[in-house]
Amino acid sequence: ETGVTQTPRHLVMGMTNKKSLKCEQHLGHNAMYWYKQSAKKPLELMFVYSLEERVENNSVPSRFSPECPNSSHLFLHLHTLQPEDSALYLCASSQDSREKDTQYFGPGTRLTVL
Amino acid sequence: AQSVTQLGSHVSVSEGALVLLRCNYSSSVPPYLFWYVQYPNQGLQLLLKYTSAATLVKGINGFEAEFKKSETSFHLTKPSAHMSDAAEYFCAVSDPGNTDKLIFGTGTRLQVFP
Numbered sequence: 001e002t003g004v005t006q007t008p009r010h011l012v013m014g015m016t017n018k019k020s021l022k023c024e025q026h027l028g029h030n031a032m033y034w035y036k037q038s039a040k041k042p043l044e045l046m047f048v049y050s051l052e053e054r055v056e057n058n059s060v061p062s063r064f065s066p067e068c069p070n071s072s073h074l075f076l077h078l079h080t081l082q083p084e085d086s087a088l089y090l091c092a093s094s095q096d097s098r099e100k101d102t103q104y105f106g107p108g109t110r111l112t113v114l
Numbered sequence: 115a116q117s118v119t120q121l122g123s124h125v126s127v128s129e130g131a132l133v134l135l136r137c138n139y140s141s142s143v144p145p146y147l148f149w150y151v152q153y154p155n156q157g158l159q160l161l162l163k164y165t166s167a168a169t170l171v172k173g174i175n176g177f178e179a180e181f182k183k184s185e186t187s188f189h190l191t192k193p194s195a196h197m198s199d200a201a202e203y204f205c206a207v208s209d210p211g212n213t214d215k216l217i218f219g220t221g222t223r224l225q226v227f228p
């Protein structure tokens with residue numbers, strides 16, 4: 001595998017379920033990101049990790065819980081979600097978290113909350 | 115705070131015609147600017163970026179963009195559209211006050227007709 005991979009690609013869950021999204025980067029990068037992409041809205045940055053330390057939490061509800069066990073893996077744990085949380089969740093990585101570093105995106109997980 | 119405006123949520127061109135996608139930003143300091151493309155069911159891919167070097171930036175797939183400070187613009191162009199250019203295009207600006215944050219526009223969907 002090369003680049004940034006995300007699993008699963010599609011996920012349907014009920015509001016009482018607990019699930020996790022997984023992201024893996026094979027680029028040797030030090031920074032990883034979670035974004036939410038909803039229709040007709042700009043991408044929303046959710047979390048940023050740099051060297052496995054969370055450096056940004058963009059007022060995200062606690063029903064979303066990130067985890068970064070090492071610099072290659074990033075998880076987003078989901079529990080008691082709401083229908084409005086249905087969206088495409090994108091993971092990205094960059095060499096570091098400097099403002100001019102290019103972010104490389106995964107294909108996303110399409111989440112539907114029933 | 116930084117912001118990005120993409121004029122026109124949809125742009126349609128004929129194959130072989132000029133592509134022009136507009137992006138204006140607001141910033142109190144020289145920003146870093148990016149154009150990303152998203153094909154259906156895929157993540158975002160970097161087309162090009164401006165990081166305070168040459169104002170005319172050439173990217174992949176024949177695209178280029180010109181940074182115009184006086185107009186606070188970073189419009190994306192391609193001389194001749196190809197059917198494979200049909201996708202959603204996002205302009206983004208880095209936030210100098212926050213090295214971890216990339217601010218995205220709402221996107222422009224490009225349709226190419228034969």
